[in-house]
Structure formats: C-alpha cells, structure tokens
Amino acid sequence: MQPSSKIRVCTLAALLSLSVAALSSSAHGADAPTRPKTMQELLDASQPADWRTPDPRDTLYMDLDAGRVVIELAPAFAPAHVDNIRTLAQGRFWDGLTLYRSQDNFVVQFGDITEEGGTPRPIGAAKAKLPAEFARPSAGLDMHALPDRDGWAAQTGFAGGFAAARDPATGQAWLAHCYGTVGAGRDMAADSSNGTELYVVIGQSPRQLDRNITVVGRVLQGMEWLSVLPRGTGALGFYDVPAQRAPIRSIRLASDVPTAERTALQVLRTDTPLFDAVVESRRNRRDDWYKQPAGHIDLCNIQVPTRVPPAT
Amino acid sequence: MQPSSKIRVCTLAALLSLSVAALSSSAHGADAPTRPKTMQELLDASQPADWRTPDPRDTLYMDLDAGRVVIELAPAFAPAHVDNIRTLAQGRFWDGLTLYRSQDNFVVQFGDITEEGGTPRPIGAAKAKLPAEFARPSAGLDMHALPDRDGWAAQTGFAGGFAAARDPATGQAWLAHCYGTVGAGRDMAADSSNGTELYVVIGQSPRQLDRNITVVGRVLQGMEWLSVLPRGTGALGFYDVPAQRAPIRSIRLASDVPTAERTALQVLRTDTPLFDAVVESRRNRRDDWYKQPAGHIDLCNIQVPTRVPPAT
Numbered sequence: 001m002q003p004s005s006k007i008r009v010c011t012l013a014a015l016l017s018l019s020v021a022a023l024s025s026s027a028h029g030a031d032a033p034t035r036p037k038t039m040q041e042l043l044d045a046s047q048p049a050d051w052r053t054p055d056p057r058d059t060l061y062m063d064l065d066a067g068r069v070v071i072e073l074a075p076a077f078a079p080a081h082v083d084n085i086r087t088l089a090q091g092r093f094w095d096g097l098t099l100y101r102s103q104d105n106f107v108v109q110f111g112d113i114t115e116e117g118g119t120p121r122p123i124g125a126a127k128a129k130l131p132a133e134f135a136r137p138s139a140g141l142d143m144h145a146l147p148d149r150d151g152w153a154a155q156t157g158f159a160g161g162f163a164a165a166r167d168p169a170t171g172q173a174w175l176a177h178c179y180g181t182v183g184a185g186r187d188m189a190a191d192s193s194n195g196t197e198l199y200v201v202i203g204q205s206p207r208q209l210d211r212n213i214t215v216v217g218r219v220l221q222g223m224e225w226l227s228v229l230p231r232g233t234g235a236l237g238f239y240d241v242p243a244q245r246a247p248i249r250s251i252r253l254a255s256d257v258p259t260a261e262r263t264a265l266q267v268l269r270t271d272t273p274l275f276d277a278v279v280e281s282r283r284n285r286r287d288d289w290y291k292q293p294a295g296h297i298d299l300c301n302i303q304v305p306t307r308v309p310p311a312t
Numbered sequence: 313m314q315p316s317s318k319i320r321v322c323t324l325a326a327l328l329s330l331s332v333a334a335l336s337s338s339a340h341g342a343d344a345p346t347r348p349k350t351m352q353e354l355l356d357a358s359q360p361a362d363w364r365t366p367d368p369r370d371t372l373y374m375d376l377d378a379g380r381v382v383i384e385l386a387p388a389f390a391p392a393h394v395d396n397i398r399t400l401a402q403g404r405f406w407d408g409l410t411l412y413r414s415q416d417n418f419v420v421q422f423g424d425i426t427e428e429g430g431t432p433r434p435i436g437a438a439k440a441k442l443p444a445e446f447a448r449p450s451a452g453l454d455m456h457a458l459p460d461r462d463g464w465a466a467q468t469g470f471a472g473g474f475a476a477a478r479d480p481a482t483g484q485a486w487l488a489h490c491y492g493t494v495g496a497g498r499d500m501a502a503d504s505s506n507g508t509e510l511y512v513v514i515g516q517s518p519r520q521l522d523r524n525i526t527v528v529g530r531v532l533q534g535m536e537w538l539s540v541l542p543r544g545t546g547a548l549g550f551y552d553v554p555a556q557r558a559p560i561r562s563i564r565l566a567s568d569v570p571t572a573e574r575t576a577l578q579v580l581r582t583d584t585p586l587f588d589a590v591v592e593s594r595r596n597r598r599d600d601w602y603k604q605p606a607g608h609i610d611l612c613n614i615q616v617p618t619r620v621p622p623a624t
Contacts, residue, residue: 104536105491105615134603148463151608179417179516190603204491204517204613208597208606224416224543231536285520291446291502294520296463298610301516303417 039281042274043305050274051266054220059254060089061263064246069222070263071182074162074215076141077175078133081184081216084126084195089253091124093196098245102229103237105203109185110248111196123196132190133214138166138173144271146279148296152207156299158270162218163299165210175215178205178300182217202227205300220306221265268305351593354586355617362586363578366532368567372401373575375561381534382575383494386474386527388453389487390445393496393528396438396507401565403436405508410557414541415549417515421497422560423508435508444502445526450478450485456583458591460608464519468611470582474530475611477522487527490517490612494529514539517612532618533577580617
C-alpha cells in the first residue's frame with residue numbers, strides 16, 4: 001500500500017515480482033538470498049488456526065442505507081456497557097435513529113438526538129445508569145505486547161484482537177483509541193454513559209481519550225460507510241439540519257440475525273507467532289517499493305487483518 | 313472536543329463554565345486557584361504576531377464541485393517538486409482531471425489517470441524528471457522541537473508550520489506523514505515522481521512513508537471535501553468506474569487568483585511561546601471533561617490552528 005504515480009502498472013508488476021521472488025526463494029532453498037515475507041505472503045501461508053470467528057453474541061451489525069458496519073464488542077473491558085448494548089440492540093433501540101455527528105479527523109456519533117431536547121426514546125429493559133469502565137485490572141488479561149515503545153502508555157499490544165495498553169505501575173489495562181474504535185459517549189460525569197450514544201473514531205488516533213471514556217468495541221468491517229459521511233457543519237461536527245443525519249436501519253446482535261443474513265468474517269488472531277511476523281512485516285517493509293524500513297510501528301498503525309472464511 | 317452523549321447541552325455549559333473560571337481567575341488575581349488555559353482560551357488571547365499568512369506563491373487552491381481545498385507547499389523541503397507543481401498549476405495541468413483514488417484510512421490521490429493506459433496529458437513547461445526529495449540537511453532549518461519522544465524519529469517538531477522530524481545522527485530532517493499531508497506519488501524508483509500525481513493522507517498517520525517518498529505540503533483547509541469521497545472499490549482504493557472519480561475544476565496558485573477570489577486564512581505560528589502553550593494544553597487537557605490528562609502528545613495529534621483573519 002503506497003501512493004504511487006502508476007499504481008496499476010507498478011503495483012501489479014511489483015506484486016508479481018514479489019510473488020516470483022517468494023516462489024524462487026522457496027524453490028531454490030537455503031542457498032537463495034532470503035527476504036522476509038510481506039504481510040500478504042504471510043497471510044497467504046496462514047493456517048486455519050491462525051484465524052478466529054468473532055462470537056455472534058459479541059458482534060453488532062449496524063445496517064445503513066449504504067451498507068453494513070460490523071462491530072466487535074469487548075466484554076473483557078466493558079462488561080456492563082456491552083451487556084447494556086446487547087439489551088438495547090435486542091430491544092431495537094437504535095432502529096430508525098440516526099448518525100447525528102461527523103467531525104472531520106475525529107469521530108462519527110449516533111444514537112438518540114432527541115435526548116437533547118425532545119422526548120427521549122425509551123431504553124426498555126436496558127439500564128439508564130452504568131459504572132464508568134475506563135480501565136480494568138491487567139491481571140488475568142491475555143495481552144500480547146508489541147516490541148515498540150509507546151508515548152501514551154507504558155506498554156501496548158493486543159488483547160483478544162483489540163488494541164490495548166497497560167501500566168505495570170498501576171496494574172491497569174485499557175483499550176486504546178485507534179481508527180475504528182467504538183466508545184460510549186458521556187457527559188461531564190465519568191459514569192454518565194449508558195451505551196445509548198456511541199461514537200466511532202474516523203481520524204488520527206485520539207489517544208488522549210484513553211482512560212477518559214468507556215471503549216466498548218471496534219469496527220471489523222464497513223468503516224468506509226462511516227468515514228465518508230458528510231462532515232457536520234454545526235459545532236463539533238453535529239449536523240445542523242436534521243435531514244443531513246444518516247438513518248440507521250437497524251442495529252442487531254449477530255446472534256439475533258438469521259444465519260443466512262450474517263456476514264461471514266474471520267479475524268486474524270493476535271496471540272500467535274504469525275501475528276508477530278505480520279507486525280514485523282509492517283514495522284520493516286521489505287518490498288521493492290520501500291527504500292527505508294521504519295524499524296518501528298505504532299499500535300494504531302496495525303490493522304488486524306480480516307477475511308471472508310475460505311470455502312471448505 | 314470529546315464524544316459526548318449530550319454534547320450540545322454539556323459542552324456549551326462546560327465552555328461557559330470554563331470562560332467564567334478564566335474570567336474569575338484573572339479578576340481575582342494571584343489568590344484565586346489557577347487552572348492552565350485551554351487551547352481556545354489561549355487562541356482567544358493571541359496577538360496578531362502569533363499568526364502568519366501563507367505566501368500566495370506557496371499556496372495551492374484545489375477547487376472541487378464540493379468546495380475548495382487549500383494546500384500550503386513546502387519549498388524548504390521539496391524545492392524541485394514545489395517548483396514543478398507551481399509550473400504545472402500555472403499551465404492548468406490538473407484542470408479537468410480527477411481524484412481517481414480513495415483508500416479508506418490511507419490516502420486520496422489525484423492527477424492524470426490516463427497516464428496509466430491512454431495518452432498522458434502534456435506537462436507543458438514542467439519537468440518530467442525530478443530528484444527524490446525525501447529528506448534535507450537539518451542544518452539551517454528552524455525546527456521547533458516537541459517535548460515528547462517519538463517512536464519513528466529521534467526528534468519531532470514543527471518547521472515553518474509543518475510537522476517534521478530530524479535525526480542528529482545523520483543530520484537529516486524530513487516532513488512527517490500526518491492527516492492532511494500532501495505528497496508526490498512515485499513508482500518503484502525513488503526519483504520517479506514529478507509532482508503530477510499527488511496524494512493526501514486521510515487516515516491514521518502512515519509514518520512508515522516518511523523518508524520513502526517526497527512530501528510537498530499539507531492541507532490547511534478543506535480536508536472535509538477529500539476525506540468524504542466514496543472509497544474506491546478497486547485494488548488500493550482506485551475507482552473501478554470512471555464516473556466515480558470526482559472532477560477537479562482547477563488547481564491554481566493563490567498568487568495567480570484574483571485577490572477577491574482568494575481564501576482569507578491565517579495559520580498559527582509554530583515557533584512562538586503561544587504555540588508551546590497550545591501544545592501543552594493538548595498534552596494535558598485540563599478542562600472539566602477530561603479525568604486523566606495524557607501527559608503526552610504525538611506529532612500528528614497536533615493540528616496547527618487556522619483562522620479567518622480578524623476584521624481590522
């Protein structure tokens with residue numbers, strides 16, 4: 001992935017030459033000069049056990065006119081919010097509500113805008129009040145650390161597929177705000193979110209939000225339906241005109257959706273040697289295009305690969 | 313700027329209470345508890361000398377159907393490319409061409425797509441071949457360093473308003489890839505860009521591109537016209553269907569545009585004590601919403617403020 005002046009010519013040629021090189025080096029054995037594999041080559045050689053299928057109970061489908069956004073919830077970090085979001089989805093709380101905010105290089109946000117001045121939509125069996133879930137004990141959390149230092153946190157890595165951070169000094173761990181992170185909007189009080197109003201990061205990782213708000217999950221697929229929404233011209237990207245707000249057809253738990261209507265999707269596991277190799281292939285790009293491998297990668301520059309499950 | 317469930321209520325109230333607090337602390341003098349100023353308070357107290365007006369010779373207007381994108385060129389870092397881009401704009405090279413690529417969380421790209429297979433548009437008096445301008449000597453560069461460490465470079469900061477990095481070990485400095493950075497697409501060869509094909513970063517800072525491609529400037533205003541373009545469904549975000557490509561009405565140097573049609577815009581200087589204070593106000597958010605100031609900021613999380621020049 002690079003900005004190229006003749007991308008269709010050069011990239012296809014480059015991909016071809018890389019494939020040939022990969023082929024040659026395995027064909028020629030130990031004598032041939034070895035080149036570290038690219039991410040694509042690593043994924044092509046992956047095994048079924050390198051992938052996982054998200055639990056349908058932890059998967060939200062947000063269906064818009066443009067397409068479906070697939071969100072994976074993070075009960076290991078925000079159990080009370082995730083539980084409430086499940087209840088809200090089962091009560092069809094969001095169906096017919098809108099995406100009412102899109103602020104460039106920051107977030108889109110959705111939920112019940114009438115809460116601000118009209119009659120709020122009833123939340124049914126969901127809880128009106130939840131505890132803040134900004135962080136959790138790092139004990140008991142299987143976090144796979146990254147090799148690089150991070151300025152925002154003592155340590156970063158992935159936990160169950162989620163970009164996370166932890167601090168050995170406090171024994172706390174938390175989810176990081178990266179592109180596609182989903183969180184629960186709140187008011188001034190730390191415990192003023194209940195999961196009805198959610199936001200999704202559509203810009204540069206706003207890591208200053210980490211430990212200041214409850215992160216509930218991340219978008220696995222369909223970011224392009226959120227990121228292209230026209231930016232709101234009101235303060236903070238709110239839409240001035242109600243007609244500008246994109247409608248939400250429905251938000252449902254995948255487990256409540258008939259199997260035939262579910263989105264088949266697998267996610268690369270983040271606790272495997274293959275994932276380590278993928279990260280290294282992004283830390284130091286070794287294809288023919290890059291002249292200077294960075295020798296570094298930021299947590300939020302790592303996009304965990306997803307795929308359509310291969311035919312069996 | 314925070315994701316909030318009741319933003320119109322709470323943020324206005326919060327802003328009001330902050331203004332009152334700011335007022336109170338200055339009214340009460342040294343006895344009152346002091347709170348560091350927010351960015352907005354700092355900007356409200358700024359002086360004319362804290363702002364600069366970009367040179368019209370270094371300013372590009374990209375006029376789209378949706379609106380104008382204002383780009384500031386960086387001749388201090390890419391003199392040959394900037395010179396060529398000026399020549400191309402004066403020859404109206406891009407007028408009627410298209411934005412032909414939009415890859416989610418990465419870049420949009422524009423120029424002459426027919427170069428790939430049809431008859432390329434003539435470049436007129438511009439040069440077909442330029443040297444790579446990935447980096448420059450840091451000597452002679454007025455770079456204002458940031459206090460925080462960076463994983464990608466030994467040191468980061470701002471040079472003439474641009475996010476930049478430098479390495480004392482090599483004596484080199486270069487522009488960083490942040491949201492809004494504009495670069496010159498290239499082929500496999502380092503010196504294969506000539507400025508005809510440009511890209512703009514619309515996602516998480518792809519710092520791995522630093523020192524691998526020539527950065528020519530950054531978007532000062534109008535990112536929202538680029539970031540909302542539908543993502544291309546072809547490989548790497550290229551548009552499969554020509555009709556999907558957004559047309560470029562014109563790209564002109566501001567100096568070639570009649571004064572009445574220019575966009576009045578000032579940019580906060582990045583070499584002042586005020587700018588240091590602004591950065592600190594973002595490193596540690598001290599408003600009523602943030603519970604845990606980060607104590608850190610990444611280069612690409614700093615958006616240099618711009619404004620419409622105040623009436624004199």
